[in-house]
Amino acid sequence: MGRPRDPSRDDAIKLAALRVLAEAGYCGLTMDAVAATAGVGKATIYRRWASKGDLLLSVIDDATADQLTRPDTGCLREDLLVLLNSLAEVLAGPSGRASRTLLGALHHEPTLAEVFRQGPLARWQEAFTEVIDRAVDRRELRPGTGVWMAAEAGPGMLLQRWAVTGQPLDSAVVTVVVDELLLPLLRRC
Template sequence: MTDGEDKRPQSSPARTRSGMRRLDPARDQAIAAAVLEVLARDGYAGLTMDAVATAAGVGKATIYRRWSSKSDLLLSVMDVMGERLAAPDTGTLRADMVGLLTATVQLLDGPAGRATRALMGAVQDDCSLAEAFQRGPLAHWDRAWATVLERAVARGEVTPAAGDTLAVEAGTAVVALRWLVTGRSLDDEIVRQLVDDVMLPLLVGGR
C-alpha cells in the first residue's frame, strides 16, 4: 500500500436476501412498483421474473442476479406491497374513522388492493410470505388505526381500554368480506354505517 493511500476500512454494500449487491434506491422502487403492477394485472400465477423485468424497464439479468425466485423477490419488497395509510387528524374520532376507513376502501379498490388479492393464496401457503405480510401491509394498517385511537384517548373521547375492543376489527372485517368474498358494494354510505352503527357504539358504549 503506497503512502497517502486511505487505509480506512470500506463499508460493505447493502445486500439482498440472495447476497448480491443491492440496487440503487430508484431502481429498487421501480422493481417494487413493477411487482405490484404485474400482480394486479396478471395475478400471482402470472408474476414471473421476466414480467417484472419488463415492467420495471430493466434487463432480466438484473433481476436474476439478485433474486433466485419470485418468492425471494416478494419477500424483499413486501414492505411496499401496500400503500401506507396515513392516520387522519380531524379533531374528532368519528371523522378520523370515516376518513381512514374511506382511505382503506380506496386502497383496496386500486392497484395495491388487486395485488394484495392476488397474493392471498400464496400468503396462506407460504409461512415466510405470511410473516412478511404481517410485518408489512398489515402492520402499516394496524399502526394507522392505533394512532387514531390514541388521539381519541388523548382528547378524552374514549378510555384507554377502547384499544382492546373489537371495534376496529369489526369494521374492517366487513370491508374485507365485501372486498374479498361477496363482491358487495363498498361506498361512502357503507363506511358511514360501519362507523356509526358498528364501530362507534363498540368504542364508546362502555363509557
C-alpha cells in the first residue's frame, strides 16, 4: 500500500514545472529539472503524471482555471474592461510566462494545442459569451452580435502586444482596446 500521497507536493510540483518552463522553455523542461526544483524525487512526479505532457496539461489547465474573471457589472463597457484587465493580469503572471514559452511548441505538440483549446481558450470564449449575452439581455446589443469576432479581436490585440512586441499591458491599453476596437465592432454588428 505505501504511504498516502501528500497533496501539497502536487502544488509544489506544478509550481516547479511553471518555473522550469518559464526559465528553460519547453525543450528544457525535463522531469529531472522539475523534480530538482520541487525538491522531490522523479518517482513522486511519475506517480502523479505519466509524462511531461500530462504534467503540462494539468499545470496549464489548473493555472488558468480560476484566474479569468467573469464580470457582471451591469454595463457592457465595464464588463469588457474587467474581462480584458483580468486577461492582462493572467498574461503578466506565472502562467502567462509559461504560456508564452509554450506558444512556439503548440504547432508541433498537438496534445498541448488541444489543451489550450479546451482549457484557457474555451474558458475565454465562455466568459466573453456570458458578457455579450448579458449585454443583449440588457438591450445594449442586438441579438446575433458577432461574438466570435470580438472574442478573438480583443484578446488578439493583447496577445500580440504581450507575445510579439513585448510592450506592457496595463489598464490604459485595455481601455483603448475596449473603447476603440471592441465596442465599435460589437455595436456595428
